[in-house]
Amino acid sequence: MPAAANERLPLRERKKLRTRQALIDTALEMFTERGFDGTTLDDLCDAVDVSKRTFFRTFTSKEDVASAPTQDLWAAFLDELETCEPHGRTLLETLQDALLTALGRMTADGWTRRVLLSRRLAEKAPSMDAHSRHFCDRTSRAALTVLHRRLDLDGSGDLRPRLALDVLIAAFHCALDTWRSRPSTPTRTRLAADLREAFATVPGSLTLTANLRKAD
Numbered sequence: 001m002p003a004a005a006n007e008r009l010p011l012r013e014r015k016k017l018r019t020r021q022a023l024i025d026t027a028l029e030m031f032t033e034r035g036f037d038g039t040t041l042d043d044l045c046d047a048v049d050v051s052k053r054t055f056f057r058t059f060t061s062k063e064d065v066a067s068a069p070t071q072d073l074w075a076a077f078l079d080e081l082e083t084c085e086p087h088g089r090t091l092l093e094t095l096q097d098a099l100l101t102a103l104g105r106m107t108a109d110g111w112t113r114r115v116l117l118s119r120r121l122a123e124k125a126p127s128m129d130a131h132s133r134h135f136c137d138r139t140s141r142a143a144l145t146v147l148h149r150r151l152d153l154d155g156s157g158d159l160r161p162r163l164a165l166d167v168l169i170a171a172f173h174c175a176l177d178t179w180r181s182r183p184s185t186p187t188r189t190r191l192a193a194d195l196r197e198a199f200a201t202v203p204g205s206l207t208l209t210a211n212l213r214k215a216d
Helices: 005-008 010-033 041-048 053-060 062-066 068-081 091-104 113-122 126-148 162-181 190-209
Strands: none
Touching: 005 053, 010 041, 010 053, 010 062, 010 068, 010 113, 041 053, 053 162, 062 068, 062 113, 062 126, 068 091, 068 113, 068 126, 091 162, 091 190, 113 126, 113 190, 126 162, 162 190
C-alpha cells in the first residue's frame, strides 16, 4: 500500500500493516540466510517480537509469508477486476490490463527485491512451490467468480474464460523468469515491459507451426 494511503488508515490498521511488513521482510531475510527449512516459525516470531497467535492472524504458514510479495500483486489484480471496464476489448486484453494496473499499485519500497527473494526461495523449497500452485488455483477461481458476476459471459460450461486466465498466468510466469534473469537490477518498470512483451507474444504462440527438425 502506498505510504500516503497507509497514513489515512486508523492507527490500529497501520500497526497491523507494519507488523505484516515486518514479518514478510524478516522472513525473507531469515529464510534466505538460514534456509527455508532451517528457520522455524518460533525463530521468525522471536525475531519480530510477535506471538504465533499474531502471526496466524495474518498468515497461514511459512510458505504463505514467504510468498506474500507476488500474492499481494494478485490480490490487487482481483481488486482491479471488480472495477475494470472491457470497452469492447477481448477478455484476455481486459485481464492483461487489470494485471498491469495491479502491478502499477506495487509501489511499496523494496517490493521488487522481496519478489526476487521469494522466487529464489521457491526454487529451493518444494513446499513453497506447492503453496504457490494452490494459491494460483484459488486466485483463478476467485477471478472467474468476479468475471461471471460482472461481465456478460456464457455459462459455467464455457471454458474460454478459464483458458484466458490460464494464458494470462502463463505469460506472467514467462515475463517473471525473463525479468529475474536480466543482468541489470530488476525494476517494476522493467517487469511491466517484460509483461507487455509476453502478452504481445501470446497470439503468435497460438498459431506457431510445429515441424520436425530436419536431420543434418
